[in-house]
Amino acid sequence: MTTMSWRKRSRGAIAPVALAAAVSLVLAACGGDDDGGDGEAAEELPTGDASGEFEFFSWWTGGGDSEGKEALLELYQDQYPDVEVVDAAVAGGAGTNAQAVLASRLGSGEPPDSYQRHAGAELLSDIQDDFVEDLTWLFEEEGWMEVYPEALLEQITVEDAIYSVPVNIHRSNLIWWNPAVLEEAGIDGPPGSWDEFLTQAEALEEAGKTALTVGPLWTQQHLLENVLLGELGPDVYAGLWTGETDWESQEVIAALDMFTQVLEHSNIGQAAADWQPAIDPIVDGDAAYNVMGDWAWAYFETVQGLTFEEGYDVTESPGSEGVFNWLSDSFTLPVDAPHRDNAIRWLQLAGSQEGQDTFNPVKGSIPARNDPDESLYTGYFEEPLQDWNDDGVDKVGSLAHGTVADNAWKGEIDSALQEFVGSGDSAAFASAVAQAYENTRQE
Ligand code: GAL
Numbered sequence: 001m002t003t004m005s006w007r008k009r010s011r012g013a014i015a016p017v018a019l020a021a022a023v024s025l026v027l028a029a030c031g032g033d034d035d036g037g038d039g040e041a042a043e044e045l046p047t048g049d050a051s052g053e054f055e056f057f058s059w060w061t062g063g064g065d066s067e068g069k070e071a072l073l074e075l076y077q078d079q080y081p082d083v084e085v086v087d088a089a090v091a092g093g094a095g096t097n098a099q100a101v102l103a104s105r106l107g108s109g110e111p112p113d114s115y116q117r118h119a120g121a122e123l124l125s126d127i128q129d130d131f132v133e134d135l136t137w138l139f140e141e142e143g144w145m146e147v148y149p150e151a152l153l154e155q156i157t158v159e160d161a162i163y164s165v166p167v168n169i170h171r172s173n174l175i176w177w178n179p180a181v182l183e184e185a186g187i188d189g190p191p192g193s194w195d196e197f198l199t200q201a202e203a204l205e206e207a208g209k210t211a212l213t214v215g216p217l218w219t220q221q222h223l224l225e226n227v228l229l230g231e232l233g234p235d236v237y238a239g240l241w242t243g244e245t246d247w248e249s250q251e252v253i254a255a256l257d258m259f260t261q262v263l264e265h266s267n268i269g270q271a272a273a274d275w276q277p278a279i280d281p282i283v284d285g286d287a288a289y290n291v292m293g294d295w296a297w298a299y300f301e302t303v304q305g306l307t308f309e310e311g312y313d314v315t316e317s318p319g320s321e322g323v324f325n326w327l328s329d330s331f332t333l334p335v336d337a338p339h340r341d342n343a344i345r346w347l348q349l350a351g352s353q354e355g356q357d358t359f360n361p362v363k364g365s366i367p368a369r370n371d372p373d374e375s376l377y378t379g380y381f382e383e384p385l386q387d388w389n390d391d392g393v394d395k396v397g398s399l400a401h402g403t404v405a406d407n408a409w410k411g412e413i414d415s416a417l418q419e420f421v422g423s424g425d426s427a428a429f430a431s432a433v434a435q436a437y438e439n440t441r442q443e
Helices: 066-079 093-107 121-128 136-141 150-155 179-184 194-206 217-239 250-264 275-283 295-303 340-350 353-363 379-388 407-423 426-442
Strands: 003-010 013-020 052-058 083-089 114-118 168-171 174-177 210-213 287-291 313-316 323-327 329-331 394-397
Touching: 052 066, 052 093, 052 340, 066 083, 066 295, 066 340, 066 353, 093 114, 093 217, 093 275, 114 121, 114 340, 121 407, 136 340, 168 353, 168 379, 174 179, 174 275, 174 295, 179 287, 194 210, 194 217, 194 250, 194 287, 210 275, 217 250, 217 287, 217 323, 217 394, 217 407, 250 426, 275 287, 275 295, 295 353, 323 379, 329 340, 340 353, 407 426
Parallel strands: 052 083, 052 114, 210 287, 323 394
Antiparallel strands: 003 013, 114 329, 168 323, 174 287, 174 313
16 A cells, blocks of 8 residues: 655644555654543443443435445444434535534534544544544454554554544445446447547447536545546555645646546536436436446445446446555544443444444445455455455555545645636646645644
8 A cells, every 4th residue: 555654743734744655554643642632531341231322423324325324323223222323414425514514513522422534634633633532442452453454554543543443445446337328339348548438428428428427526526536546547646645746747737637528528517416316327327437436336236226237337447457546434432422332332343343244235345354254245345355455456545535635635625626627727726736735734
């Protein structure tokens, strides 16, 4: 995996300062505060009967997002029948709305008992602000240091401490399609490069089909990261998030121009309100392609009842064969969680083999642990499971899903992207992103 390390340079910011070629992304914040605010909290597993409430906060509401969550919450309820589970989900794919609600709750000292965050850079500001407890003791107590892959543990370690429990690994760099639509347009298979996509798009449009669908801004960012990955390759792509790759270089500008060309063959003018309705035209046979993470599997299979390789198909997004663009959903223990013991019970379940093997085959992801019951991961799942565990497959992190850019920088990228999709001005976007990187390192 890409190696990135993070240093706290001054109050309020954690900045990436180094990139090496090999093993993993290391999040290391150094500096004064290192206890995550857990000074008084007992580092002990709860004992006795569980009762009272458990409020779980996530953005898993719509079809394809909520089924995995429900399976895990049901298992929790079975194990702790006297606990009242409060499912406090805020609708909006990728957490776009949930993150704002969460920020306000954390800021006003009203945390839920556990909340969802992407593992990686997205959690850094919570750690910096002492919003989350250090969970290293739980990892040790539960033996998780031995069953989570070493590289993943390094990725979620910040100054020798771990602050969230990853429940899965999702893959971002996927292109989904309707085989019947390709056939109708006389196309043999998915494009191997974005150039080839442009050629295919013309044939699709001639056949009266939309070549590519998109949804709200975050799905456009999801597309952008995978166009950049396909055009630049894993090393240059990884360097975008560490300062190593010059955003204003010719190579990056050309990749950004490609993104604009790709969007010209999309339905961005009628962009859907979220990722599920962006997939519907594929299901209905009106459009060919959508670039989305593998939560889309749950939508195609479970919600739409289609069969893999017949009703829908999927492969790596153009130009990213042999690369795994990853992200992970993880759960936290907020400082001052009102029902802390019940939250710890939830985290124990989310980190357990049973919990992950209950959640992931429904959610469309693979377990974050390295000891899954492989018989549960057939069909689509075989490839990600194999690729994730294959050192020959390059691992890079997702921008749209919190792996590589901290919240301050990502917020600036979001705003710049909104302008960029309107203007198509690659140079202005590249300069805004590069400038924002510098600015958010300094404060
Ligand atoms: C991602 C998240 C996935 C899925 C998706 C769509 O950010 O990691 O689990 O929920 O958003 O909402």
